[in-house]
Structure formats: C-alpha cells, structure tokens
Amino acid sequence: MPYKIPLFDLNFGQEEEEAVLDVIRSRWISAGPKTQEFENNFKNLLNSKHALAVSNCTVALHLALKLVGVREGDEVICPSLTFVATCNSIKYLNAIPVFADIKSLEEPLINELEIENKITSKTKAIIVMHYAGFPCNMDKIMALARKYNIKVIEDACHAPLSEYKGEKLGTIGDIGCFSFFSNKNISTGEGGMLITNNSEYFEKAKLLRSHGMTTMSFERAKGHSTAYDVVDLGFNYRIDDIRSSIGVVQLRNLKKDLTQRKKVRSIYIKKLTSIKNIIIPFEHHDELSSNYVFPIVIKNINAEKRNNLRDLLAKKGIQTSVHYPAVHKFSIYKEFYSELPFTDQYEQQMITLPMYSRLKESEISYIAKELKSLL
Numbered sequence: 594m595p596y597k598i599p600l601f602d603l604n605f606g607q608e609e610e611e612a613v614l615d616v617i618r619s620r621w622i623s624a625g626p627k628t629q630e631f632e633n634n635f636k637n638l639l640n641s642k643h644a645l646a647v648s649n650c651t652v653a654l655h656l657a658l659k660l661v662g663v664r665e666g667d668e669v670i671c672p673s674l675t676f677v678a679t680c681n682s683i684k685y686l687n688a689i690p691v692f693a694d695i696k697s698l699e700e701p702l703i704n705e706l707e708i709e710n711k712i713t714s715k716t717k718a719i720i721v722m723h724y725a726g727f728p729c730n731m732d733k734i735m736a737l738a739r740k741y742n743i744k745v746i747e748d749a750c751h752a753p754l755s756e757y758k759g760e761k762l763g764t765i766g767d768i769g770c771f772s773f774f775s776n777k778n779i780s781t782g783e784g785g786m787l788i789t790n791n792s793e794y795f796e797k798a799k800l801l802r803s804h805g806m807t808t809m810s811f812e813r814a815k816g817h818s819t820a821y822d823v824v825d826l827g828f829n830y831r832i833d834d835i836r837s838s839i840g841v842v843q844l845r846n847l848k849k850d851l852t853q854r855k856k857v858r859s860i861y862i863k864k865l866t867s868i869k870n871i872i873i874p875f876e877h878h879d880e881l882s883s884n885y886v887f888p889i890v891i892k893n894i895n896a897e898k899r900n901n902l903r904d905l906l907a908k909k910g911i912q913t914s915v916h917y918p919a920v921h922k923f924s925i926y927k928e929f930y931s932e933l934p935f936t937d938q939y940e941q942q943m944i945t946l947p948m949y950s951r952l953k954e955s956e957i958s959y960i961a962k963e964l965k966s967l968l
C-alpha cells in the first residue's frame with residue numbers, strides 16, 4: 594500500500610542524475626577519482642585526518658573491530674537498541690557482544706554506568722551508537738576507555754555532521770563508521786565510510802578493503818604502478834565511483850538538508866507537546882543534529898497496543914516504524930541475553946514517525962492530529 598506520508602523520502606534531484614551520467618561517460622566506474630573526491634570531502638567536512646569509503650557500514654564496523662585488534666573470545670560492549678549490523682560485526686570476529694542498557698526513555702543512548710559495570714579483563718572495545726543523530730556521553734565514555742585501556746568505535750550511521758560539544762560525531766573515538774544506505778541522511782543506495790585520525794589504522798584499512806593488495810586497479814590503469822603484492826588477507830569492501838559521485842552531491846547538500854530537518858523537528862515538537870501521554874526523546878537537545886529519525890514514546894502502552902496504533906496510523910496513510918527491535922532478543926543472540934529493562938520498555942513503547950527534509954507543515958499537522966485522536 595503506498596502511504597500518503599512515507600517514513601522517509603529520498604531527496605535526489607537533477608544533480609545526482611548528472612553526477613551519475615558524468616561517471617558513466619568518463620568510462621571509469623569502479624573505485625577511482627570520484628571515490629577519492631568523496632573521501633577527501635568527507636574528511637574535510639568532518640575534520641578527520643582520514644576517510645575510507647567502503648561498500649556499506651556493516652563492513653566498516655567489521656574492519657574497525659579488526660583494526661583495533663578484536664579477536665576470538667574478546668568482549669565488546671555495545672547497545673542492544675541498534676540495528677543488528679552493529680552487533681553482527683562483533684560476531685564476525687567470534688568475539689562476544691556484551692549488551693549495555695540505554696539511559697532512559699527520554700535519552701535512549703548507551704548508559705556509561707552500565708558500560709563500566711560490564712567491563713572485564715576481556716573487554717577490548719566499546720561500540721557506541723548515536724541513536725537518531727544524538728550523541729552518547731563521549732566525555733565519560735572516552736574517560737572509561739582511557740582508564741581501562743579499551744578502544745572506542747562510533748557507529749555514527751545516524752549522525753553525519755551531528756556534534757558533541759562542538760566536535761563531529763565519528764571523530765571522537767578511535768574509529769567512526771557511517772552508512773549511506775538509501776534511507777540515511779546521505780544516500781548512495783549502498784555505501785559506507787570509515788574515518789579515523791590514526792594513520793596506521795587507515796593504511797591497514799586501505800589494504801583490507803581491497804584483498805590486502807598493495808595497489809588498486811585505478812592506480813594501475815593510470816600507469817602509477819604495474820604490479821602488486823598481497824600482504825594481508827583482505828576483502829572486497831570497495832565502493833564504486835557511480836555511488837561515490839552521488840555521495841559527493843549528497844555531502845555538498847547535507848547542511849541544507851539538516852537545516853530543513855531541524856525545522857521539521859521543531860514543528861513536530863510544537864504540535865506534539867499538547868499530547869500528554871507521549872515522550873519526545875531528546876526534546877530539549879540544542880546542539881547540531883542530523884535528525885535521522887523522529888522517535889516518540891507512548892506512556893503506559895504495551896507492544897500489542899503500540900502495534901495496533903501503528904496499524905491505525907497506516908490506515909490513515911501514515912507510515913511508521915520501530916527503531917529498533919532489541920538485538921539481545923533475536924534468536925541468534927540468545928546466548929548473549931542480558932536484562933536490559935530500559936531497552937525492553939523502549940522497544941515496546943516507541944514509534945518512529947516520518948522524518949525527511951521535504952516533510953510539509955501540513956503533513957506534520959495531519960500526523961499530530963491523527964495521533965492525538967487515536968491516543
């Protein structure tokens with residue numbers, strides 16, 4: 594059923610179309626000059642020393658954990674309130690995901706007190722996830738990392754350009770990972786970026802991205818080198834220039850898009866505050882945020898009633914979602930189960946409402962009106 598108001602709407606226009614055509618006409622479509630341009634622009638915009646474009650964020654997370662030295666049997670602390678890929682990346686290395694609860698329904702971000710309680714001699718890394726584009730408490734998390742000699746990976750899929758005390762998310766921990774899946778703030782269809790200030794990590798990541806080979810096809814085609822060695826067991830985690838060319842345009846227009854999303858958020862807040870039985874997470878947050886999604890929490894509701902409410906909204910033409918079903922309850926995570934009361938409550942009571950830059954005030958009014966009358 595096509596929704597009157599979808600959850601997300603792609604902001605592609607003529608610029609993206611022309612960028613793709615240019616690459617096709619250039620006759621070089623795999624990773625090459627456009628990918629380099631995308632990486633350079635990304636690192637400059639975020640103030641990071643290095644950026645490496647890859648095929649998606651899942652592989653960026655896999656590489657990140659490998660780079661910081663996570664191995665079989667190591668423990669990695671992570672949220673359960675995240676997309677499953679965050680935690681799958683830990684399992685790829687036969688390491689152990691240790692789930693930490695969120696702070697509250699108002700602030701559904703990994704709780705640093707929980708992190709400290711779950712640190713053991715086996716803890717090698719922490720993955721934080723800046724949910725909906727809002728920052729985890731990076732001061733406290735980095736202090737813990739220093740105290741216990743643990744690496745920090747930021748899953749910043751939701752948070753390109755979001756800030757924490759003036760610093761861009763993804764640049765505070767050891768490595769930051771981003772996704773360009775089609776519903777993300779920056780969309781290339783599939784795509785990802787790994788950023789770091791650590792040159793050793795970057796050089797190793799570059800090798801691992803492309804089979805552990807010492808040169809890439811593009812360099813050989815340009816005559817910069819004619820041979821290669823294979824010095825590590827790498828992967829094919831490359832992006833291509835067609836996608837990167839879209840990324841360059843999306844990145845150029847990101848600030849404008851986020852300004853628009855900020856307006857959408859403030860209209861939502863104005864229209865929803867009169868509804869007594871909802872919580873708007875991060876309601877008073879005032880730093881720059883990507884506003885990737887717009888979650889709300891319904892007070893005193895259970896999952897069944899919440900699902901009914903979603904069905905009724907769907908009948909009114911409003912698409913909603915749940916970000917996210919908790920990972921620790923998925924079948925393949927049963928052996929890593931842990932009691933996470935706030936995560937449990939949040940996943941049962943939350944609804945994600947439509948959020949994109951072209952969402953109109955009249956549409957937000959309609960959503961708010963329908964929600965109010967259904968509640």
Ligand SMILES: Cc1ncc(COP(=O)(O)O)c(C=O)c1O
Nearest residue numbers: 649650651676678679750772774
């Ligand atoms: C928080 C989070 N982590 C990881 C991923 C995985 O990203 P990708 O689909 O680019 O592999 C996503 C994307 O859906 C995400 O939202």
